[in-house]
Amino acid sequence: MTAHVLAASVIPARAQMGATLGFHIVFACFGIAMPAIVLIAHWRGLRRGDAVSLLLARRWSKVMAVLFAVGAVSGTVLSYELGLLWPGLMSVFGPAFGIPFSAEAIWFFVEAIFTAIYLYGWRRLPPWLHWWTGVPLVISGLLGAFSVVAANAWMNQPSGFTLDHGRITHVDPWAVIFNKATPYEVPHMILAAYMVAGFTIAGVYAVGLLRGRRDRYHRLGFIYSFATAAVCAPIQVVFGDFVARAIEAQQPQKFAAMELVSRTHPGVTEWIGGIYWHGHVYFGIGIPDFDSLLVGYSPHKTVIGWDAVPASLRAPLPDLIHLSFDLMIGLGMLLLVLGAWQGWFALFRRRLLMTRWFLLPAALAGLAAITAMEAGWIVTEVGRQPWVVYGYLRTADAVTPSAGVPVMLGVVLVLYAILTAVVIGVPALMARRWRREDPGREPDRASIPGPPPEMADSRERG
Amino acid sequence: MMAAAPSWEAVTVGTALATSMAAYALFAGADFGGGIWDLAAGSSARGRRARDAIDASVTPVWEGNQVWIVLGLVLLWTGFPSAFAAITIALLVPLAASALGLVLRGVGFAFGHEAIHPAGKRLTGALFATSSLVAPFFLGTAVGAVVTGRIPLSSHGLDNAAWTTPTALVTGGLFVAACAFIGAVYLVGDARRRGHDDLVPYFGRRAILGGLVTGVLAAVNLALLHGSAPYVFRRLTGVALPLMIVSVLAGGAAVALILLRRQWLLRIFGALSVAAVVAAWGLAQYPYLFPTSLGVAEAAAPDTSQLAEIVVIGMAAVLVVPSFAYLYWLQQHGRLKHDSASVQLRRAARAEDRPPAPAAAGRFPRLLTGVIVVVAAIQMVLERRRRHYS
Numbered sequence: 001m002t003a004h005v006l007a008a009s010v011i012p013a014r015a016q017m018g019a020t021l022g023f024h025i026v027f028a029c030f031g032i033a034m035p036a037i038v039l040i041a042h043w044r045g046l047r048r049g050d051a052v053s054l055l056l057a058r059r060w061s062k063v064m065a066v067l068f069a070v071g072a073v074s075g076t077v078l079s080y081e082l083g084l085l086w087p088g089l090m091s092v093f094g095p096a097f098g099i100p101f102s103a104e105a106i107w108f109f110v111e112a113i114f115t116a117i118y119l120y121g122w123r124r125l126p127p128w129l130h131w132w133t134g135v136p137l138v139i140s141g142l143l144g145a146f147s148v149v150a151a152n153a154w155m156n157q158p159s160g161f162t163l164d165h166g167r168i169t170h171v172d173p174w175a176v177i178f179n180k181a182t183p184y185e186v187p188h189m190i191l192a193a194y195m196v197a198g199f200t201i202a203g204v205y206a207v208g209l210l211r212g213r214r215d216r217y218h219r220l221g222f223i224y225s226f227a228t229a230a231v232c233a234p235i236q237v238v239f240g241d242f243v244a245r246a247i248e249a250q251q252p253q254k255f256a257a258m259e260l261v262s263r264t265h266p267g268v269t270e271w272i273g274g275i276y277w278h279g280h281v282y283f284g285i286g287i288p289d290f291d292s293l294l295v296g297y298s299p300h301k302t303v304i305g306w307d308a309v310p311a312s313l314r315a316p317l318p319d320l321i322h323l324s325f326d327l328m329i330g331l332g333m334l335l336l337v338l339g340a341w342q343g344w345f346a347l348f349r350r351r352l353l354m355t356r357w358f359l360l361p362a363a364l365a366g367l368a369a370i371t372a373m374e375a376g377w378i379v380t381e382v383g384r385q386p387w388v389v390y391g392y393l394r395t396a397d398a399v400t401p402s403a404g405v406p407v408m409l410g411v412v413l414v415l416y417a418i419l420t421a422v423v424i425g426v427p428a429l430m431a432r433r434w435r436r437e438d439p440g441r442e443p444d445r446a447s448i449p450g451p452p453p454e455m456a457d458s459r460e461r462g
Numbered sequence: 463m464m465a466a467a468p469s470w471e472a473v474t475v476g477t478a479l480a481t482s483m484a485a486y487a488l489f490a491g492a493d494f495g496g497g498i499w500d501l502a503a504g505s506s507a508r509g510r511r512a513r514d515a516i517d518a519s520v521t522p523v524w525e526g527n528q529v530w531i532v533l534g535l536v537l538l539w540t541g542f543p544s545a546f547a548a549i550t551i552a553l554l555v556p557l558a559a560s561a562l563g564l565v566l567r568g569v570g571f572a573f574g575h576e577a578i579h580p581a582g583k584r585l586t587g588a589l590f591a592t593s594s595l596v597a598p599f600f601l602g603t604a605v606g607a608v609v610t611g612r613i614p615l616s617s618h619g620l621d622n623a624a625w626t627t628p629t630a631l632v633t634g635g636l637f638v639a640a641c642a643f644i645g646a647v648y649l650v651g652d653a654r655r656r657g658h659d660d661l662v663p664y665f666g667r668r669a670i671l672g673g674l675v676t677g678v679l680a681a682v683n684l685a686l687l688h689g690s691a692p693y694v695f696r697r698l699t700g701v702a703l704p705l706m707i708v709s710v711l712a713g714g715a716a717v718a719l720i721l722l723r724r725q726w727l728l729r730i731f732g733a734l735s736v737a738a739v740v741a742a743w744g745l746a747q748y749p750y751l752f753p754t755s756l757g758v759a760e761a762a763a764p765d766t767s768q769l770a771e772i773v774v775i776g777m778a779a780v781l782v783v784p785s786f787a788y789l790y791w792l793q794q795h796g797r798l799k800h801d802s803a804s805v806q807l808r809r810a811a812r813a814e815d816r817p818p819a820p821a822a823a824g825r826f827p828r829l830l831t832g833v834i835v836v837v838a839a840i841q842m843v844l845e846r847r848r849r850h851y852s
Contacts, residue, residue, distance in 0.1 A: 051810035058807070066572055069525060073565050079535055080561060083550030094543025095763030102536040102774040106781060109529045113785045120522045120798035136785070168763070173770035210841070217811060360837050400551060407620070411558045418569055426572050437808060 013085045013399050016409050018381065020078055022374055023416055027071030027423070029373070031111065032145045032190060033197035033228075034064045035118075035137035041224045042131055056221050058122055059434060060201075061134075065119045066426045070419050072112065077415060084408060088398030089388055095168045096161040096176045097389075100151040103177075107144035110136055142190060149189045153181035156380070157250055158389050180250060184243045185380075191236040192373045195335065198229025200366030206359045214354070223352060226362065229369070230339025237336050240329070241294075248295050251390065252304035254383035257318035258325040259291050260284075261305040268292045268303040273326055275319050313386065321383050324375040331372035338365055468749055468759035471768035475541040476751075476758055478775045479534055480744035484737045486530035488644060491637075491736065493524045495645015497567065497594020498638065499668055506584060513587065515661055517574075519652045522798040524571070526789055528564065533778065541771050542761040544615075545751045549604070552613050552621035556600040563597030566590075595638060602637030606630030609743070610690045611753045629683065629690040636679040640736055643672030647716055647732035654725055655794065666720040669732075673717045677710070680739070693753045697746035705745065709738035 038060045045053030079101070083090050089097065114136040121130045154160075160175025161168050205222035248255040255261070260276050261268055270291040274284015289299035296303075306314045315321060338361055345353040388395040468476070496516040503509025503516075539546040550557065570590030574583060603625040607613060612624035624630070646669035653661035687695040698706060713735035719728045747753050751761045762768065792798050 051807055055807055055811040069568050069572060072525065072528070073568055076532060076535075076564070077561060079532070079539075080550060080557060083539065083546050084554060087547035087551055090539060091544045091547040094539050094546065095767035098536060098540025098543065098763075099767065099770045099774075102540050102771055103777070105529070105533045105536040106774060106777045108532060109526070109778070109782045110785055112529045113526045113782070113789045116522045116526055117789055117792060117798065121792065123799055124797040125792075168767075171764050171766040171770070173766065173773075356838075357834060360834055360841055363841075364837060408554060408558060411562060415562065415565055418565065422569055422572055429573075 010396050010399050012405055012409065014395065016405070016412060017081060017085055019416075020074065020081055020412060021377065021381075023419075024071065024074040024078055025373065025377060026196065026370055027067055027074060028145070028148075029193040029196040029370075030064065030067040030200075031071045032141040032193040034060070034067065034201075035134055035141055036194070037198060037201065037225050037228050038064055039131065039134045039138060040228065041220070042134065044224075046127055046131060052216050052220055053224075056217065056224070059430070061119050061122070062430060063427050065115055067423065068111070068115050070423050072108070074416075074419060075108070077412065081408075081412075085400050085405070086388065086398045087400050089393065092166060093158075093161075093168065093389055093393065096158070096171050097151060097154060099171070099173050099176050100147045100154065104144050104147035104151075107140040107147060110140040111144060114140070145190050145193060146186050147177075149186045150177050150179070150182045152380070153185040154179045155388065156185070156384055156390050157181040158392055163392070181246070184239075184246045188236070188239060188243050188376075191232045191239065192369075192376065194232045195229045195236060196366070196369045196373055198225045198227075198232070199335065199369040201225035202229065203363050203366035206363035206365075209354060210356065210359050210363060219352065219354065222362075226339075226342065226365075229335075229365075230342060233332070233336040233339045237332055240332065245295060248303070251383070253306060253309060253313065253315050254321070254379070256304060256306040256308075257315040257321040257383055258379060259303070260318060260322045261291070261303050263305040263307045264302060265305065266292060266300045266302045268295075268301075270294065271322070273323070276322070315383050316385050317382060321379055324378040324382075328372045328375040328379065331368045331375075334361075335365060335368060335372070338362060466749075466757060466759040468757070468762055469765055469768070471765045471772060472541065472758050472762035474775070475537055475762075475768050475771045476748075477744070478771075478778075479537045479541065480740060482530050482534040482537065484740040486527070486534065487640070487736050487740055488733050489523070489527035490530060491598065491641040492645045492648040493520050493527055494594045494598045494638075494641040495643065495672070496520045496649065497591045497645075498642045499645060499649070499665070500587065501591035501595060502668075506580070511658070511661065512664060515649065515653060515656070515658060518656075518799075519649060521571075522793050523789060525568075526786060537771060537775075541763055541768055542751055542758070543763055545756060545761045548613050548615055548752075548756075549608065552624055553604045553607055554620050555622055556604045556607075556625045560597045560600035560604070563593040563600065565593075567593040567597065594641075598637040598641045599634040602634035603630045605637070605743075606633030608752060609633070609687070609694055609747070611693075611750075611755055613752050613755075615752075615755060627690060629686045632679060632683045632686060636676065636683055639672060639676040639679050640739075643669060643676045643713075644732055644736055646672050647720075647729060650720065651725065651729050656796075662723075666723075669720055670717050673713055677713065691753060693750070694746045697748075698742060702742040702745040705738045705742035709735045709742065712738060 038057050041053045041060065042057035044050055045055075045057055114133055117125075118130070118134045118137060121133060125133065154176055157180040159179045160172040160177075162170040202222050202225040205218050205225070208218045209222060244255070244258070247258070259268070260271050260274065260281055262276065262279060267289045268291040269289065270287045270293075271281050271284040272287070274281040274286070292301040292303060293299050295301055306318070338358075341358065342353050342362075345351060384390055386394050386396065388398045496519060500509075500513050500516050503512045535546075538549075566589050570586045570588075570593065574586040574590060606627065607624040607630050610624075610627060610629050612621070612627065612630075614621060614624075646665045649665040650662055650669055653659075653665055684695070684698065687698065712731045716728055716731040716735060719726065719731065749758050750756060751758050789798075
């Protein structure tokens with residue numbers, strides 16, 4: 001009976017968790033990947049005495065600091081939420097699940113410290129020493145992503161603990177951190193982070209270029225970020241294939257939902273798009289035997305369908321999982337094509353492609369990358385249901401019995417409204433100030449009342 | 463009934479937890495104190511110098527300081543998971559309020575440096591200052607609830623009675639006063655370093671005021687603990703008494719140094735007075751996590767998890783402590799400043815700017831054409847709207 005009572009709060013709790021994670025992950029991407037992009041511009045600026053690159057790095061470091069602060073806040077809220085919403089998860093599995101999170105605290109600390117040093121060290125540190133203070137940001141971003149995604153991988157492939165009467169009695173930290181899902185989830189997410197950050201920043205400059213700001217500042221700002229993301233795209237596509245096969249082997253129920261495999265049989269059709277309804281897939285493009293071919297390199301390979309387990313253990317909403325999966329792959333392919341298009345020009349024609357036809361999709365590439373990443377997380381997280389710790393603990397048994405969920409939901413909504421305002425508002429204010437400061441841009445300066453640009457520095461606090 | 467003796471691993475993690483709390487109280491506490499004195503600095507014109515000094519002291523370090531609580535949080539949740547779950551469920555309201563305070567503080571800070579209009583600056587400044595008051599108060603009430611042993615072990619929801627007892631509320635006030643004290647002590651040192659001779663006595667007076675209020679509230683709290691937490695009271699006046707005496711003496715020494723206008727060891731004494739209280743609190747609770755319902759040994763995760771946490775603590779000692787020291791060293795030597803790109807750099811960037819190569823129409827894959835036409839249509843509509851509104 002209790003199971004039914006508890007299950008009542010599962011949906012709101014999951015919705016809240018999903019919203020929080022979906023929000024946080026976007027900023028986490030910038031925390032992971034943006035330092036590398038800033039350091040590339042900074043390095044070129046120092047190496048070649050290039051003032052434009054230096055100016056870009058300097059301005060990006062400020063945006064990076066704001067995004068890092070928002071990511072830090074939403075991440076802290078998440079760690080509160082894990083305890084508040086899922087006490088069944090934390091109180092039982094905390095001794096194992098918490099280990100990778102503790103390591104993350106260290107990397108987060110390093111990142112916070114060096115973000116401050118890098119951001120405020122522009123004027124008074126020796127230039128190359130200052131560049132090196134940015135390097136810990138790149139490393140701690142990678143290792144921090146490793147720690148957190150390893151925790152999620154553990155939820156998908158739990159290992160390294162002994163459970164005795166509902167209490168963990170022994171933990172093997174290495175087996176927890178390097179569980180079976182870590183080797184594919186971690187690189188997949190890190191590549192996604194670089195694509196999200198790179199394509200989003202490139203999108204901002206693509207819009208500027210489309211509006212006729214075709215100066216070197218905008219071209220360089222575009223190409224540093226676009227190139228970083230475009231290099232990751234093909235690696236991600238090849239790697240993603242490996243990820244899908246690993247999921248087929250480790251979590252057949254998730255895979256069945258991803259590919260709409262309703263019954264276990266050989267020669268499974270690959271559906272592109274489509275909605276499952278009473279045993280049939282409608283509106284989809286079906287390629288016979290192709291799914292079996294992708295999974296087992298043979299058209300006769302048997303793929304496990306969701307009929308292999310009772311309905312209560314199947315992943316819910318297979319249509320959502322399948323369409324999210326297809327959306328992720330489709331957008332990933334489009335981004336690959338976009339990057340290759342620019343790469344073709346850069347390699348074989350020795351110049352950058354800056355036409356309107358290229359810049360229009362490039363302006364939307366960031367949005368596409370974010371959508372693809374969110375869709376990927378929907379596949380991972382919804383596909384893991386009904387488990388929160390795969391095979392050990394059901395989500396319905398982990399949820400809080402507390403009546404306080406609506407209170408918290410209210411607080412979280414207020415918080416995220418504010419954070420969204422910060423994320424959009426602060427960089428927008430910065431960009432407005434930068435355009436006004438820019439000595440060569442007469443019309444913008446004239447249109448906004450304020451002191452002349454020479455006084456901009458003295459107006460700054462500090 | 464006495465709780466079982468915990469393993470050395472659990473004691474180590476518990477000590478590290480208390481240490482990160484002490485570090486949070488010292489470093490983030492000083493930032494909160496800065497915000498509180500910002501709030502009390504009066505009108506825009508009168509408080510400008512003080513506010514600028516506070517801003518310059520807090521800006522480069524506040525974010526790093528906040529991470530001490532995250533470290534404490536993960537140590538608590540991995541090392542003592544059942545205690546973490548019980549605290550987060552019962553104390554949802556004060557924890558959420560303090561988190562909201564932390565967020566709004568960051569927001570005020572981020573916007574404050576970009577706000578142009580005086581009204582916007584005032585608003586963001588007020589946000590920063592008010593939340594500096596809110597965050598430590600609610601954290602204090604949460605600690606008060608833990609000390610008085612009011613956290614139910616098998617939680618079934620919010621427990622607002624736990625953190626609204628007189629002891630918990632006074633603890634909240636005590637946290638605010640201690641932040642104000644340590645913040646002012648820190649600012650005295652910074653004012654002297656920067657050669658702001660008028661601000662040295664200004665913050666000195668505030669440090670003395672903060673110290674006196676802290677002392678009074680601490681005495682009241684101790685008297686309240688006699689009734690509300692007899693176990694903790696007994697230990698505070700017994701085994702932890704030397705630490706209490708150290709705290710009082712160090713606080714007194716800091717006040718005396720300010721009165722004598724001496725800089726020597728001022729911050730050390732100020733920090734010692736706060737750190738000793740946190741240590742006394744930890745010692746007074748031992749061997750309980752929630753006196754006297756949950757022992758450290760009962761709440762502890764398996765020893766192998768604790769060992770992993772000890773490795774994490776070791777990493778913190780090797781990676782975080784030197785980085786943190788470097789950050790403070792740079793700040794104390796005036797190497798970290800908030801400023802925008804210089805006019806020279808912008809001029810140079812402009813001078814380097816060459817006109818772009820003439821754009822040739824690129825060939826594009828046919829597959830993309832349909833998508834791009836739609837996108838172009840949307841862009842054109844947006845463009846028209848933008849023109850329309852501008």
